[in-house]
Amino acid sequence: MKSDKISEAVVRRLPVYLRFLNDLQNREIATVSSQELGQRLDLNPAQIRKDLAYFGDFGRKGIGYDVPYLIEKIRHILKLDQQINVVLVGAGNLGQALSNYNIYLKDTMKITAVFDSYPPKIGTKINTLTVQPMDELASTVREQGIRIGIITVPEQEAQKVADILIGAGIEAILNFAPVILKTPPEIRVHAADFTTDLQSLAYYLHEGKDEEEHGY
Amino acid sequence: MKSDKISEAVVRRLPVYLRFLNDLQNREIATVSSQELGQRLDLNPAQIRKDLAYFGDFGRKGIGYDVPYLIEKIRHILKLDQQINVVLVGAGNLGQALSNYNIYLKDTMKITAVFDSYPPKIGTKINTLTVQPMDELASTVREQGIRIGIITVPEQEAQKVADILIGAGIEAILNFAPVILKTPPEIRVHAADFTTDLQSLAYYLHEGKDEEEHGY
Numbered sequence: 001m002k003s004d005k006i007s008e009a010v011v012r013r014l015p016v017y018l019r020f021l022n023d024l025q026n027r028e029i030a031t032v033s034s035q036e037l038g039q040r041l042d043l044n045p046a047q048i049r050k051d052l053a054y055f056g057d058f059g060r061k062g063i064g065y066d067v068p069y070l071i072e073k074i075r076h077i078l079k080l081d082q083q084i085n086v087v088l089v090g091a092g093n094l095g096q097a098l099s100n101y102n103i104y105l106k107d108t109m110k111i112t113a114v115f116d117s118y119p120p121k122i123g124t125k126i127n128t129l130t131v132q133p134m135d136e137l138a139s140t141v142r143e144q145g146i147r148i149g150i151i152t153v154p155e156q157e158a159q160k161v162a163d164i165l166i167g168a169g170i171e172a173i174l175n176f177a178p179v180i181l182k183t184p185p186e187i188r189v190h191a192a193d194f195t196t197d198l199q200s201l202a203y204y205l206h207e208g209k210d211e212e213e214h215g216y
Numbered sequence: 217m218k219s220d221k222i223s224e225a226v227v228r229r230l231p232v233y234l235r236f237l238n239d240l241q242n243r244e245i246a247t248v249s250s251q252e253l254g255q256r257l258d259l260n261p262a263q264i265r266k267d268l269a270y271f272g273d274f275g276r277k278g279i280g281y282d283v284p285y286l287i288e289k290i291r292h293i294l295k296l297d298q299q300i301n302v303v304l305v306g307a308g309n310l311g312q313a314l315s316n317y318n319i320y321l322k323d324t325m326k327i328t329a330v331f332d333s334y335p336p337k338i339g340t341k342i343n344t345l346t347v348q349p350m351d352e353l354a355s356t357v358r359e360q361g362i363r364i365g366i367i368t369v370p371e372q373e374a375q376k377v378a379d380i381l382i383g384a385g386i387e388a389i390l391n392f393a394p395v396i397l398k399t400p401p402e403i404r405v406h407a408a409d410f411t412t413d414l415q416s417l418a419y420y421l422h423e424g425k426d427e428e429e430h431g432y
Contacts, residue, residue: 006419009225015415016407020396040396042405079418086414097310098410101394109414147421148414172417174410178317180236180256188420189258192413194314194390196231197406198302198325198364201388202295203227204404205363 010051011078016041017048018074024067033064084109085144087170089161090152091116091124091131094176098150099126111150113140117157134164141168151175162189226267227294232257233264234290240283249280300325301360303386305377306368307332307340307347310392314366315342327366329356333373350380357384367391378405 020040024032034052038045049059052070055077059065075081088095088111095114102111114129115137116122122133132140140146149165151158151173158177165173172188175181183189236256240248250268254261265275268286271293275281291297304311304327311330318327330345331353332338338349348356356362365381367374367389374393381389388404391397399405 008416011419012412012416014419015412018415019394019409019412023396077419078415079421080415084418084421092313093309093316094313097308097313100309101410109418148417150414171421174413174417178235180239186422188417190413190417191232192410193235194317194408196228196235197390197408198366199231199234199294199296200224200228201364201390201404201406202300202325203222203230203293205295205300205387206402 006054010054013043013051014074014078017051018071018078018080021067021071021074025071030067031064032067032070034059036064080108082108084148085112085146086110086148086150087113087115087137087141087144087146087165088150088152089115089134089137089165090154090157090176091118091121091126092152095150095152096126098152098176099129102127109148112144112146115140117153137164138168141165141170146170148172148174151177151181153177155179222270226270229259229267230290230294233268234287234294234296237283237287237290241287246283247280248283248286250275252280296324298324300364301328301362302326302364302366303329303331303353303357303360303362303381304366304368305331305350305353305381306370306373306392307334307337307342308368311366311368312342314368314392315345318343325364328360328362331356333369353380354384357381357386362386364388364390367393367397369393371395 017037020037021032034045034048037048052059055073086109088099091114099111099114111129114126114131115134116131117134121131124131147170149170151161153161155177158175158179159181162173162175162181162183166183166187173181173183174190174192176192178193178195181189233253236253250261250264253264268275268281271289302325304315307330315327315330327345330342330347331350332347333350337347340347363386365386367377369377371393374391374395375397378389378397378399382399382403389397389399390406390408392408394409394411397405
């Protein structure tokens with residue numbers, strides 16, 4: 001299986017490369033060096049060369065990487081060159097905010113359906129999508145060939161929603177609820193809890209403010 | 217500087233360990249093996265032992281890790297054993313959703329102030345916080361000793377807000393706007409664009425649905 005060959009850390013960096021490369025392409029810049037990539041993305045150039053070497057020999061010494069070619073390769077690796085439909089469950093503030101991001105997903109990956117269990121939400125519109133009741137989830141997932149689910153429901157409902165999504169045939173879940181989901185091994189789950197982002201950021205705060213020395 | 221010693225990938229995993237360890241502690245489980253951690257978090261046990269070994273010799277062969285001790289250590293490493301105030305700029309759907317997460321931040325890290333530039337938003341309440349106008353940002357950051365900023369404004373305003381935050385003395389930024397910010401090297405920026413989360417998830421979709429073979 002491919003997912004065993006490339007480390008998760010590398011897979012998580014590829015979309016970051018892609019975003020920057022798309023930005024370069026919009027500015028009609030045709031080549032980029034690992035030094036430039038490293039400087040912009042706060043990564044070691046050797047790390048970037050190593051990451052990209054997993055997928056073949058892209059770079060040209062002294063010239064750098066061909067931007068359109070690298071974009072095409074990364075899109076293919078990430079399966080972004082095929083249509084991937086996404087379902088979102090939980091039409092609260094966060095769910096609405098994420099649905100609004102749809103406009104940035106220029107790619108073939110789109111939120112195509114939104115669900116909620118709260119009756120007053122059902123039938124309301126978020127952009128072009130109408131919030132549907134949970135009992136329509138399985139049939140909508142099947143009809144639209146949806147493969148990824150986003151969970152933006154409260155903590156105590158997240159496991160139940162995950163079970164429903166998996167039962168409906170979803171292959172991967174992006175979970176925004178601050179709980180660790182119990183899922184079968186073939187279902188990939190990424191936790192998008194923003195508290196972990198914030199906590200890892202704290203590590204990089206400058207030393208010296210109300211702090212003693214560290215022993216490590 | 218400490219931030220050079222430990223790789224970003226490790227720092228990003230520590231809050232994930234912490235979340236699971238807190239969960240174990242709530243269930244009054246006193247020790248955990250790297251096997252159990254690995255199984256729950258979908259990581260190689262050897263990777264976990266290596267990550268934790270950065271910070272000293274925590275584990276006991278055949279017994280595993282002492283849960284309360286490991287929690288204390290990781291909290292100290294991540295600077296979560298000191299009060300860290302956070303400011304959020306952009307009180308839209310996403311900003312409101314993130315402010316609501318405050319209740320999960322049992323730790324000393326809290327959003328203590330929310331700002332927006334849109335007059336009708338100013339003075340409105342999100343939980344216990346009142347949305348303030350941008351011209352009060354610098355003084356509030358100083359008075360509250362705020363060290364981290366969260367950006368949840370539209371794409372085209374993000375750079376301006378980053379400049380204001382940095383000018384006010386912020387040390388680190390969590391950026392939800394889908395742009396790459398230009399910031400001085402001493403300011404740590406994490407991009408929390410959920411599209412990159414979604415894109416890396418697509419990599420793990422099962423093979424075989426409208427796909428030819430892959431050359432890598």
